[in-house]
Amino acid sequence: MTVRLKPKALERVVERARLSPSPMNTQPARWHLDAEGTVWILADPSRRLSIADPRGFDMRLACGAALEATVLALSELGLGVARTQHFDRGAPASPVPGLEPVARLHLGESTAPHPLAPLMDRRFTWHDGFARANPDQARDLFDWARLHEGLVLVLDRAEIGRLAERNDGALLRLLGEPDYRAEFRRWLRLGAPDEPLVDGIPASALGLSRLGTRLARLALSPRAAPLADALRLTERLFAESQRSETATAILLFARPSLESPLAAGRAWLYRLLELADLGFQAWPMPALLAQPEAASEIRRNAGIHDGNRLISLFRIGVPPRGRTPPRLRLPVARLIV
Structure with a gap:
């Protein structure tokens, strides 16, 4: 039996599905x-992050997560999916000009x-230091990871410390490239008066003080960047290793090399939701x-064989009790097209 979804029901679905993750909280799904x-x-x-994600893999990974979040949100309304069409290659004409078809439910x-x-309400990205996991949580985490190839x-x-320091070095090298630095600045919400707090990464999530936020705006500006780098201001503002070293673990997420980013994104969301159920949150290490x-x-040191692709690296841990970051999300009216 085919079910026709009504517009009001879609609004309820998107209200939930928009909570899915995306790189730099870019929210590319519509x-x-x-x-x-x-x-x-x-x-x-x-x-799309045109510099950090030139081939659009991460954008489609995020859309895969949004697709699975849509399926979960539909289930909350008692609605199932009879058939899902993935459009990884050879997509049909888009029903909305300027947008790329990803899937049809x-x-x-x-x-x-x-x-x-x-x-979905309990999952978020945690960018600050983690609290210590208790023995039961650590054991549950270990048992969970063994369940999933x-x-x-x-x-x-x-x-963990070595990887944290290497990630800092990689990030600083990337920030030394003007195009990457400009894109990074575009998606940070550093308190400019005209910046809408509906997407991107807010300064508060990065643990920046009011003064730190002003200095970050200055350090990422094209004119001040060389001086900020020479004075190691960029490093002091954006180095993450001290906070990274508080993580319970670093999680490597690999998927079959031939798997589509949409399918990988669906699995990615599931693993993050399962982590949240265990009391853990993740913080990506894309650099x-x-x-x-x-x-x-x-990948080689972790024993991930050549048939698998390393999709994501995460610092994972238990956020301090009672602390949650702001959840910036585009309004539903902008996401339904």
Whole structure:
């Protein structure tokens, strides 16, 4: 039996599905309801990180996470999906000009709410220092990682410290490139009066004080960048290793090399929701993966075989009790097109 979704129901679905993660909180996914009542997931190419993600892999990974979040949100309304079309290659004409088709959901018979659906409220990205995990949490984390092929936990404190320092070095090298620095600045919300707090990474999430935020705006500006680097101001503002070393572990997330980014994104969301259920939150380390030699070495040291691709590196830990970051999300009206 085919089910036609109504516009009001789509609003409720998108309200939930927009909580899915995306690199730098760019939120590239858009939703469209066609005349047949099917739901299209579309990618907005203007939200792609053109310097950090030139091939659009991470954008489609985020859209895959949004796709799975849509399925979970539909289940909360008692709606199932009869058929899902992935558009990795040879996509049809877009129902909305300027946007790229990612997937199309044909709704079917009713279903029970998925057990992971409520966890979308509890998952967030934590950019500050972590609290110490208790022994039960650490054991649960270890047991969980063993259940999933392609997950590797780095638990050795010395290795965590080494990876944290290497990530800082990789980030500073990237920030030394003017185009990357400009893109990085574009997605940081550093308190400019005209900046809407609906996307990107806010200064508060980075642990920047009011003075630190002003200095970050200055350090990332093209004119002041050379002096900021020479004075090591950029390093002091954006180095993460001290906070990274408080992580319980570093998690490597690998998937089959031939798997589409959409399918990988769906699995990515599941793993992050399961982590939240265990009381852990993640903080990505994309700078290391941006360096092919470093990524290959990490994959090799972790024993990830050649048939798998290293998708993400995360610092994971338990956020301090009672602290949650601001959740910046675009309004539903902008996401339904």
